[in-house]
Amino acid sequence: MRVTIAHVALRAGVSKATVSRVLNGKGETDASTAARVRRVVKELGYVPSAGAVSLAKGRTGVVGVLAPALTRPWIAQVMQGVVDAMESSNHGLMLFTRNRGDDSFRRFAGHVDANAFDGLLVIEPEETLPAVDRMAAAGLPVVLISDRTAAARMPVVASGNRAGARQAAEHLLSLGRRHPLVLGGPEGYDCAVERVESFTEAFTEAGFPVPQQAHFPGDYSGESGRVAVTRAEADGIEFDSVFTHNDLSASGVLQLLAQLGRSVPDDVAVACFDDAGHAPLTAPPLTAVRRPLRDMGAEAARMLVSALAGDGALDKPVEIATELVVRDSSVRVG
Amino acid sequence: MRVTIAHVALRAGVSKATVSRVLNGKGETDASTAARVRRVVKELGYVPSAGAVSLAKGRTGVVGVLAPALTRPWIAQVMQGVVDAMESSNHGLMLFTRNRGDDSFRRFAGHVDANAFDGLLVIEPEETLPAVDRMAAAGLPVVLISDRTAAARMPVVASGNRAGARQAAEHLLSLGRRHPLVLGGPEGYDCAVERVESFTEAFTEAGFPVPQQAHFPGDYSGESGRVAVTRAEADGIEFDSVFTHNDLSASGVLQLLAQLGRSVPDDVAVACFDDAGHAPLTAPPLTAVRRPLRDMGAEAARMLVSALAGDGALDKPVEIATELVVRDSSVRVG
C-alpha cells in the first residue's frame, strides 16, 4: 500500500493541509511542526504522487519534446542537452518522435490534448510547424530548436547558419583554396540555403565566385556526398575543396575521394557543418563548423522551464554561435 | 476552459459514468446512447485528461526509460526502437539518462517514488543494476536491454555476444586471416569479455590461437582503437586483421592504419561489433556484426507493455540474433 499524505498527517498529528504546506513551502508553518512533519516524511519514505499533485495543481511538472527521430547524431546531441537541463529543473520529460510520420504526429497530438505535459520543445518542426503553431496559439508554451528561420511566432533557439558558413569559407580561403564544391540541402530547407548563400558570398567577396556547376544537390546523407564527388569528377570539374552540411555527407565525400586516390587535405580540403559525432573519427578527421547542439538543447529547455515558471518574455530568438574546429581534412594539424 | 467529461455528459443527456463507459468500452451500453455520446465527444473535441484518468485508474499509461546517455549511437538506435513501439501502444514515454551520474539517478529515483510511470525499461544498467533490482522487487515492472549476462532477476532482451563474435572470427578466417589484433572492453564488462572469448575460441579451434600480446585494452572509444594499433606497431606485432567492439573504436583503427599507410583490406582486414551508425560511412566502409538494436528496443518495449496489460510470464531472456554485414574493410565488395 502506497504511503499517502494522510498517513504522514496522521502520524505527525497534523492535518493534510499542514503537511502540504511544509512540503511546498507555502504559507507560514511553525518551525517545530515543520521539523516533525519532515521527520515523519523521511521515516515513512513519503513521496507525493505525481498524478495527484498534477491533478490538484493543474500542472504536470512534465515537459514534452518532439524530435524528428533520435538516430540522427545531431538530434541525439540536442536531446542530451535537453535531458540534462530538464533533470536539473526536476521536470519530467516525455519524448515523442515523428519517426513514422503523420501517424506519429497524431499520437503525439493526442497527448497534447490530454494535457500530458505543461510545455513543449520542438526540434526542427519542418512540415509540422503549422500544427505546432496552432498548439502554441491554443495556449501551450512552446520553444523551438531550429536553424530554419521560418520559425515564426514562437521563441526559438538557433545556431548561426550564415556566420558558421562564413567561418568555413574563410578558413578554406585562408588555406589558398579557390575552387570549392558546394553541396546543397533538401528542397525547402532554409538552413542549407542560408549556409550556401553565406559560403559563396564569402568566396565572391574574396574574388573567387563559385560557378554554378560547382553546386550539387544534397540531402545530408553519405550517399549524396559520394554522388556529388562522382559527378564532379565525371563532369571534369576542377575542385580543391568541398563544403557539406554535416558529418555524414562529408564522410561520403571522403570515402569517394579515397577511392579516387585523391589526397585529403593535400589535394582536396574538406569542411562540413555540425560536428555532431563522427567528424573526429573519419580518416582524416573532419574540419567542421561545430553547432553548439548540446547547448542549444539546454538553453531551449531552460527557456521553456522559466516560461512555465511565469518568467515570461522569452520571445527574442536566441542564437548560439558556431565554432570552427580545424582538423586534418583541411590542413594537417595532427 | 478545458472540456471535461461533465460537459460531454450534460450535452449528451447522460451521466458522466455513461460517458466513461462508452469511452472505455466497459459494461454494456445502449447502442444509440453510445453513438450519441461519441458524436458529442467528437463535436466538443473532448479528450480525457491524462492526469485525472491516471489518478482514478491508478495507472499512468506512461512508461519510463532509463538510458546511460543518448549520444552514443547504439543507444540512440535502441531508443528509437523503444519510442516506435511505445507509440504503437499509445503509451507515453518518460526519458531519463544517467548522463550525470549519481545525481541523475537520484532524480530518476524520485520520479519512480512519485509513481510517475507504470513500468520501466533500462538500457545497460551497469552499476545501477542493484538499485533497479530493488525497484523491481518493490513491484515496478522492469525490462532490461542488456548484453551483459549479470542481468539477474528481471526479464532481459539481448543480442548474442558469443554468436556474433564467432561470425566475425569465421569471416576473417574464411578470408585467410590468421593474426588478428583483438581489442577488449572496459574492466568488468561481461559483454566484451564474452565476445573476446568467443572470438579467440573460434581462432583456436581453427588452429590459430591468438597470442596474449595481440590483445589490447579498449574502452569503446576511437582513441582506444588508435592506441591499440599504435602499440601493436611499436611492439612489432604482426597482424593481418583487427576486431573491435564498435564502430567508433574501429574508426580509430582505420584512422591509424591510414596514417601508417597500411592498406585496408588488402593488408589488414577490420571488423567490428554494433553497426550502430557510421560503419557504412568510414573509408573503407566497415564490416560489422550488426546488433539488432532497434529490434531489441522495440521487443523490450512490447514485453513491458504486455506485462503491464497483465499478460505476465515474460521472464525468459530474449536473444535477438546478430547479423554479419560485410563491407570493404574486410574484403572488397563495393
Next chain:
DNA sequence: GTGAAAGCGCTAACAC
C-alpha cells in the same frame, strides 16, 4: 442499461 455517489491523493481557499 444507466445514474448517483464515493473515492483516487493531493492543493487551495476559507475559517478559526
Next chain:
DNA sequence: GTGTTAGCGCTTTCAC
C-alpha cells in the same frame, strides 16, 4: 499557524 472543506477530472462500485 493550522484545520476544515471543497474541489481537480476521472473511474468504479452499488443501486435501480
